[in-house]
Amino acid sequence: MNLRPDPTFHATAQLAMQAPVETYGFTVMLSPDGSQPDGIAVVDLDPKSDTYGTIVHTVMMPYKGDEFHHFGWNACSSSLSPLSGHAFLERRYLIVPGIRSSRIYVIDVKEPLKAKIHKIIEPEEVFAKTGYSRPHTIHCGPEGIYVSTLGGGGKDGTDGPPGIFIMDCETFEIIGQYEMDRGKQDKHYDFWWNLPQDYMVSSEWGLPPQFENGIVAEDLLSNKYGHSIHFWDLRKRKNIQTIDLGANHQMALEIRPAHDPKKSYGFCGVVVDTTNLQGAIFTWWRGEDGTWQAKKTITIDPRPEDPANLPPLLQGFGAVPPLVTDIDLSLDDKYLYVACWGMGEMHQYDVSDPMNPVLAGKVELGGIARNTKHPGGGEFAFGPQMVEVSRDGKRVYWTNSLYSTWDDQFYPGQDGGQMVMARVGEGGGLELDKDFYVQFPKGLRSHQIRLEGGDCSTDSFCYPNV
Template sequence: MNTSHKCQLHIIKILLALVGAALALTQVVRADETCSSPYLARIDGQEEFVYVWSLGVEGLGDGADKLVTVDVKPDSPNYGKVISSVPVDGRNEAHHAGFTDDRRQLWCAALETSRVFIFDVHTDPAKPKLTKTIDNFAETTGGAIGPHGAYALPGRVLIPCLSNATDKGGRTALVEYSNDGNYIATHWLPTKDVARGAANAELADGYGYDARVLPRKNALLTSSFTGWNNYTTDFGKMTADPEAMKHFGNTMVMWDFHTRQPKKVFGVPGAPLEIRWAWGDKHNYAFTATALGSKLWLVYADDRGEWQAKEVAPVSNVKGGVLPVDISLSADDKTLFVSCFGDGKCRVFDVSDPHHPKQIYEKQIGKQVNMVSQSWDGKRLYFTSSLLAHWDKQGADNEQFLRAYAWDGKELKPRFDLDFTALKLGRPHHMLFGSTKIGPNRTTLAAK
């Protein structure tokens, strides 16, 4: 073999090594919960911890809301066990939580008191530490209350809210804070009277719930639920009150992400809750499920690039509905897991054709089930049980758990089960993944 051929082979080997390294980097970095912000720093490899934001129960343990850490490292002697529990001040209706973009902080929101508890999850990810509490939310934001959670944006968090301090109804806003906990801005949801330039203003009800971003399309999408007056009322009492049942959101709003201006209101009746954008580079669509309508809806860009919304499938044909409360879309955009509080089941849909979802599987998770979190590789799913303190089921149906399952593409198989009542840890609500190994975010990777 001559020198020229040897040089060529050497160059080819180097190129193959570089390609392999790039692919390996992509595979490693593309790891995390599939519903997380594209601006969020990613976990390298498999999640090591599950953080659970749990509601306190009077007379159970210390009775306080708390951030619970569960070890989920497969080779750990503590796998499936609680390794840390950090209580906060009192019972605040712990709801959703979210990381800052650098993943150093976890912001845990409370619906009833409108407090936001900020934890350091960077110094020791296995032992989060409460470092700051925002307890003047309504005063600072101009009257927004009921912070839903926190969504990572560059250098700041976006907090969609559910209510307002004036009448505690459903009119509400999006709020922004800097990563160090300083207030930045409030953006009120459009209404018929104050549409802020949004198309279909006649539909606008001003309600809010979730907020998710698709950066490459400059798209910010929000959904809607109900206000403080309803979510702090006993579920049976509320559903028996015709007037109360009129006060649920029936809209979603597409915003200009850069300007934070509402562009178009969609009529989506029945309280559309969680929003899940597709991840594919050419997949310009998002799913939601309506809690009161038990329907799957698709928000998508049509052939002209215009955003539209339409119902695409029933979640179930059970009379009265099944109260779908959370959804999780697989990283390949092919499978949608739907968590149904009403009958405690997880229903799984093939959404390879997003316009025509088809149910392919269902599993009884418990008497009640709320949140579902899915690993990026789609092999692990975690479920929690609590919806709201005043809405959870009673008696023997009031199961409170964190349950982990393995998914092989065909069925869910139990991995571990934590009884939060027996452990005196309250009502587990939202879950987020933690790790000691953090990489760049998806937008940084795409830029490279």
């Protein structure tokens, strides 16, 4: 334990934007067929370094078949909450769950070039102490580590609904389930909160049989994936309101609240509208009467395409859907980045007015039937997927794998893991850095990114901007 708060903890988003520039990034690597262990790659992000843009260290796991996906820190700026007893933790450990194995690894990255496994939590402990399976999103809260899950109990994860459980942020022991009253929530995906306003928002993807072996076309076309967002009283651990975005808005995924805790709004990305193949972003907010509302504020149209150029799953539609699979919001709450994994595009929207977003920039890379190469000449498999923004908002990093079985359905015959970076113009706009192109080891794909000292989807702030 430190004698003073970790210098990477910041009271406000404003202060975090002034923090030192990241010099390392951490990226999960996954073996899509389970033939080799998954791992963590440490990437050099310092342009002054001789090894800039390369993998400088890896931590490989002792088991196979984990399928790493999302991961997060043991502690972050939320530790500065006046309700916290953990203000003196270090941002030292990465909590890395296996979405297929339900095994959880704790990785010590205090010295990035000597990163190592600190602890392994076996799936049997997860099942016994939570009743949940398929751990997914990690968020560091003021009193512990919150872990969302995609499965309930039983072999196929459908014995009871999935939910959130909490881990001790010092011992990494599993404490237990979060929910006291889940209301209508019966599926899960992402979650995030506003600590001073004491609310949480969660979203829905689908149950394990709907995603583990690939997308189930019949379920998608009959609108059986998740399409609601849930609002919670954070401390009472109670669902206080559920908003159905419409059954046609299939797979409500990433939740991105405004970083300034005075603001009572945020965004949710929807993968596909089954009536027209559009991708969509909803803005949600709290009304004057205290109830929550949501409105579709961004739509992204599909691109017509010769069926002969499409994977079998899409040939009957004659079009490439955007497939909005990730979104991220800059710390100043100005720019929302939207990954259109199907079309092979990264969009930047000015959301200074959250009810009226304006497209400010766009980059094309990869994509179904397009396969746009990186400006440095390298191939880019699949499309832009997990996106992470630097604290100062000047650099946007992304990788390319969605989920192993889904990669294979939408991009049959393709393989490979890449990580790239685009620079943000003074007045908006995006331009790929032709000199930053990370190729991951053969047989491994790449998913979520975490930046040294925090990033735009890691920390929640306890104090308002000045």
